Amino acid sequence: PPQLQYRPETPENPFSVADIRDRNWLWRETISPWQEAEREGMAVLVGEWGAYNHTPHDVMLAWAEDSLKNWQKAGWGWALWNFRGPFGILDSERDDVEYEDFRGHQLDRKLLELLQRY
Numbered sequence: 404p405p406q407l408q409y410r411p412e413t414p415e416n417p418f419s420v421a422d423i424r425d426r427n428w429l430w431r432e433t434i435s436p437w438q439e440a441e442r443e444g445m446a447v448l449v450g451e452w453g454a455y456n457h458t459p460h461d462v463m464l465a466w467a468e469d470s471l472k473n474w475q476k477a478g479w480g481w482a483l484w485n486f487r488g489p490f491g492i493l494d495s496e497r498d499d500v501e502y503e504d505f506r507g508h509q510l511d512r513k514l515l516e517l518l519q520r521y
Contacts, residue, residue: 426469433470434477449474449481453490460499464517471521483518492518 408419416425437447452470454463474481487493492515493508502509 426473429469430473434473438477447477447479449479451484452481453484456489456495456497460497460511460513464513467514468517471517475521481521 409417410419411417441447454466471481483491485491487508489495492511493505495511497511500511503512504510
């Protein structure tokens with residue numbers, strides 16, 4: 404198993420492991436491979452992204468924010484899959500969300516506000 408290390412001299416991320424999957428990892432794995440195509444004139448759009456409703460809400464929100472920050476930094480557009488349903492902001496049927504009623508639908512306000520920031 405990876406070794407957990409604590410380095411207080413790096414307050415932004417004082418904990419590290421050998422294989423940490425954070426925003427930097429996402430950048431290397433999902434942004435960098437497409438940058439060569441961009442340099443050659445190809446447009447990039449992140450389409451149909453999201454996390455299935457069985458992913459813990461706090462985990463999904465953290466991953467989504469890291470991804471959105473990276474896409475914004477890269478200058479890429481995105482489209483959420485889906486608006487309503489198991490990946491969306493409405494009627495996702497997540498067990499760990501405090502929903503808000505919105506015109507007869509169950510709104511995931513935290514996810515909506517996160518998406519609105521990007």
